[in-house]
Amino acid sequence: MTRAMSPSRRGFLGLLGAAGAVGVAGLAGCGFPRGTLGEPLTSELPLPRPFRVPLPVPRVARPVRSDGDTDYYEITQRESEVEILPGVRTAVWGYDGLFPGPTIESRSGRRTVIRHRNELPVPVAVHLHGGHTPPEHDGYPTDLVLPVGDAARSGYAGHAGRAGWSFHRGAKEYAYPLEQRAATLWYHDHRMDFTGPQMYRGLAGFHIVRDDEDDALPLPKGDKDIPLMICDRAFAADGSLRYPALDPSLRDEPGVRAAYMEGVLGDVVLVNGAPWPVLEVANTRYRFRLLNASNARHYQLALDPGPPEGASFLQVGSDGGLLPAPVEHTALRIAPAERYDVVVDFSGYPVGSEINLVNTLGSGGVGRVMRFRVARRERDEASVPGRLSEYEPLRRSQAARVREFRFRRGTVHGMKGWTINGKAFDPTRMDARPSLGDVEIWRFTTDFHHPIHLHLVNFQVLSRNGGGPRESDAGWKDTVDLEVYDEVEVITRFTGYRGRYVLHCHNLEHEDMAMMANFETV
Amino acid sequence: MLRSIITVHALAVSVQPMLAGQFLSGNFDMVEVHGVVALLVTLLALTQILFAVLLWRPGRGPLWPVGASLLVFLAEGLQTGVGYARLLSLHVPLGVAIFGIMLLLLVWVWRPRLGVPPKAGTGSTPTTSAATR
Numbered sequence: 001m002t003r004a005m006s007p008s009r010r011g012f013l014g015l016l017g018a019a020g021a022v023g024v025a026g027l028a029g030c031g032f033p034r035g036t037l038g039e040p041l042t043s044e045l046p047l048p049r050p051f052r053v054p055l056p057v058p059r060v061a062r063p064v065r066s067d068g069d070t071d072y073y074e075i076t077q078r079e080s081e082v083e084i085l086p087g088v089r090t091a092v093w094g095y096d097g098l099f100p101g102p103t104i105e106s107r108s109g110r111r112t113v114i115r116h117r118n119e120l121p122v123p124v125a126v127h128l129h130g131g132h133t134p135p136e137h138d139g140y141p142t143d144l145v146l147p148v149g150d151a152a153r154s155g156y157a158g159h160a161g162r163a164g165w166s167f168h169r170g171a172k173e174y175a176y177p178l179e180q181r182a183a184t185l186w187y188h189d190h191r192m193d194f195t196g197p198q199m200y201r202g203l204a205g206f207h208i209v210r211d212d213e214d215d216a217l218p219l220p221k222g223d224k225d226i227p228l229m230i231c232d233r234a235f236a237a238d239g240s241l242r243y244p245a246l247d248p249s250l251r252d253e254p255g256v257r258a259a260y261m262e263g264v265l266g267d268v269v270l271v272n273g274a275p276w277p278v279l280e281v282a283n284t285r286y287r288f289r290l291l292n293a294s295n296a297r298h299y300q301l302a303l304d305p306g307p308p309e310g311a312s313f314l315q316v317g318s319d320g321g322l323l324p325a326p327v328e329h330t331a332l333r334i335a336p337a338e339r340y341d342v343v344v345d346f347s348g349y350p351v352g353s354e355i356n357l358v359n360t361l362g363s364g365g366v367g368r369v370m371r372f373r374v375a376r377r378e379r380d381e382a383s384v385p386g387r388l389s390e391y392e393p394l395r396r397s398q399a400a401r402v403r404e405f406r407f408r409r410g411t412v413h414g415m416k417g418w419t420i421n422g423k424a425f426d427p428t429r430m431d432a433r434p435s436l437g438d439v440e441i442w443r444f445t446t447d448f449h450h451p452i453h454l455h456l457v458n459f460q461v462l463s464r465n466g467g468g469p470r471e472s473d474a475g476w477k478d479t480v481d482l483e484v485y486d487e488v489e490v491i492t493r494f495t496g497y498r499g500r501y502v503l504h505c506h507n508l509e510h511e512d513m514a515m516m517a518n519f520e521t522v
Numbered sequence: 523m524l525r526s527i528i529t530v531h532a533l534a535v536s537v538q539p540m541l542a543g544q545f546l547s548g549n550f551d552m553v554e555v556h557g558v559v560a561l562l563v564t565l566l567a568l569t570q571i572l573f574a575v576l577l578w579r580p581g582r583g584p585l586w587p588v589g590a591s592l593l594v595f596l597a598e599g600l601q602t603g604v605g606y607a608r609l610l611s612l613h614v615p616l617g618v619a620i621f622g623i624m625l626l627l628l629v630w631v632w633r634p635r636l637g638v639p640p641k642a643g644t645g646s647t648p649t650t651s652a653a654t655r
Contacts (some may be wrong), residue, residue, distance in 0.1 A: 262548050
């Protein structure tokens, strides 16, 4: 037999074995995408060693004045130099020059007015993500705040007089009624065609709404209630944030280089603006308000090592506030713009333990997020009750109508882009007109990974691919994660304000490449 | 000849899950390449049937490769339809099955033929049936 086998044949059989192994590995890869879900950018600087810098917590903004029913804030959007990587200066665009911006804390039902002054070289729009906000204050993408003293610049000035566009010179007051439950909201840039690069440069911050119901629960409070903004960035050799914009000045030509249209991924994971930070904790419960503020990256978060008993994360809230009852997760998949309000119990770990928050969808640097170090022993005052909140679950039978939105790759102004129902975004075209007070089911289908976000309303996830929702779909949400060829139905009641709003994919490169549609509440 | 066709066909089939994996992990364009390769794979399957028949008659080879090739062709037709219909729950296991059959055919077509003594002086020499094979 050996004699009958030519060297070439023997070599071929070896190759065959290898090809078979690769093929099988590829097949396995089919079911378990590595979750990069975009195009990675590599930093041109040596990256810092992880778990060296302490976790920063964004400062809470103070109102400049308050009256009977309103708190007034002023924020200046400007460029500043900050130290993100140790020893490296990085220019960011920040709210008050900060990245992340200052945290706004509001009481449910108490009006918050924020005057945004724009000292950046580009127009901006501010969207309160998750806010139940009148249309003129929602940060519609073509409702722009022009730079102070620079209103005549070409490019955006060219839009003047075009239908669907409006401009504010130098500043705008955004007024938020906040007649909504306690929840972890966030505010970020929403400028037409440029949201991706402008948020990437730093325009994002937390806006936390509190209410009596949430306050009355024995959940961890004070310095044990910590918002965590997770995002990925890449750095250029000069320390600047690296982004593949066609027009790096972000003034005229929108879009990214073709290879990056699936979404831009960085190779450094930042939490509250710090690379792979570390937080010293007591051996007690903590409440973490997780936000994925990345342009495109999805994370599957897990604790390494997991707690000796019990689940790693006890989810108490979602995008839209408290769940009816806590939900246990050993791993938590979080898509761009989603929030998960979780309680982590460190009491099972001995003092001195180091626990990594890891991303199991990534490997190497992007497989790490941050570290907790159990530094001290404390009596735990907090607990997680079995019942958290109550709200009306919406039923299919209540729906006045069902609408379909197909999120697909398509042609946008003659080029490759992303479409909804085959159409590129057009600020003058209304794609749906729901009536205030009506319950509707909106059915989303995808050809790729698309986290889908609705302005104005929160919704409940009704079904996924004909079956029930995932455990992580629980509660009121404003962003729902769809994977390749998914079909998800959400149900909502349109309430509040009449006017023009958008729904869109929150992969920001998809959004900037036209994956957005309008609805008008009537 | 059948050996070459089966080899190229099996390679093309084995590329498919890799392209699908690339697509799922974030490279959208790979799904279009996946579609083009699917067309190529189907054409290869048709050609493979033709040469499997020739191996049988006039080649005096076994009949079962004709059946196996026909089965693969039908499965691949179905697979393409299921793929375009986005039915992933059927697409992935069917892909594994096609890959498995192609692997068996590949091993069969390249296996050293026991009981067929090689001609003196050479390592592997075409036998009667291997002329078409």
